[in-house]
Amino acid sequence: MKDIMTAPFVEEMKKTTANMYRLGWDERNGGNISYMLEEDEVKEYLDLDKVIRTISTGFDATDLIGKIFIVTGTGKYFKNVESDPETNLGIIRIAKDGTTAELLWGYKDGGKFTSELPAHLMSHMARLKVDPENRVVMHSHPTHTLAMNYVHELDEKKFTHTLWEMCTECIVVFPDGVGVLPWMLCGTNEIGEATAKKMEYFRLVVWGMHGIYGAGKTMDETFGLIETVEKAAEIFMLTAHLPRINTIKDEEMVELAEFFGVNYRKDFLNI
Numbered sequence: 001m002k003d004i005m006t007a008p009f010v011e012e013m014k015k016t017t018a019n020m021y022r023l024g025w026d027e028r029n030g031g032n033i034s035y036m037l038e039e040d041e042v043k044e045y046l047d048l049d050k051v052i053r054t055i056s057t058g059f060d061a062t063d064l065i066g067k068i069f070i071v072t073g074t075g076k077y078f079k080n081v082e083s084d085p086e087t088n089l090g091i092i093r094i095a096k097d098g099t100t101a102e103l104l105w106g107y108k109d110g111g112k113f114t115s116e117l118p119a120h121l122m123s124h125m126a127r128l129k130v131d132p133e134n135r136v137v138m139h140s141h142p143t144h145t146l147a148m149n150y151v152h153e154l155d156e157k158k159f160t161h162t163l164w165e166m167c168t169e170c171i172v173v174f175p176d177g178v179g180v181l182p183w184m185l186c187g188t189n190e191i192g193e194a195t196a197k198k199m200e201y202f203r204l205v206v207w208g209m210h211g212i213y214g215a216g217k218t219m220d221e222t223f224g225l226i227e228t229v230e231k232a233a234e235i236f237m238l239t240a241h242l243p244r245i246n247t248i249k250d251e252e253m254v255e256l257a258e259f260f261g262v263n264y265r266k267d268f269l270n271i
């Protein structure tokens with residue numbers, strides 16, 4: 001059996017959480033990540049017959065029975081993952097009943113998965129229906145995205161359009177746009193269900209006055225989606241109080257989308 005501390009997926013979780021912390025997106029225990037792993041890669045590092053303990057999830061994830069995820073722990077700080085992955089992360093498998101998580105590794109101090117597991121697993125289920133290669137769901141509190149929530153209408157067409165105007169490559173990176181939810185109580189099945197509903201159409205979902213969710217095939221893709229929104233939101237916040245002299249026009253966005261061959265939300269443009 002190989003040493004799990006050398007596993008590429010643990011390494012990716014360490015690197016990503018450290019990056020997000022240093023970018024200031026994930027203060028204290030803010031943010032969480034779930035990453036679906038292949039059974040074949042996990043069994044090189046863990047005895048899959050050895051369940052440390054079982055933890056009830058409180059919702060039905062029948063579509064994910066037998067699937068294995070590495071997930072950040074609830075109340076755990078992204079800043080500490082790098083130095084102590086075994087306490088701050090856990091590897092869980094969805095049990096045959098669809099509502100129990102079998103702990104295979106981690107949460108060493110008796111902890112458990114993020115309180116946002118409903119939003120994560122429900123989003124995995126929704127994205128896998130659209131894209132069978134989806135593997136990652138990421139939640140974060142990026143500063144400028146959050147700031148923008150207080151001064152911009154929380155309307156997904158208007159919000160996406162403003163972001164697309166802020167960086168030339170935005171429409172190419174997230175042509176499907178950004179879904180937006182109003183402020184809702186976090187950590188609940190209700191916000192999980194609402195997020196998953198948006199994930200049927202979007203890989204990015206803003207939680208009003210809270211943060212953002214991203215979903216993708218890889219850690220890089222998912223991180224890159226949130227990073228691009230955050231960059232656009234930063235440009236918006238740096239310029240929102242100044243007279244706007246120039247902008248990227250809708251016709252130019254069409255030119256970009258067509259040149260890069262992306263399928264964009266035409267109804268989010270004003271032409």
Ligand code: 13P
Nearest residue numbers: 029030031074075114115
């Ligand atoms: P957890 O510590 O449970 O992951 O919660 C952090 C968070 O961002 C809640 O939305």
Ligand code: ZN
Nearest residue numbers: 030031139211
């Ligand atoms: Zn949060």
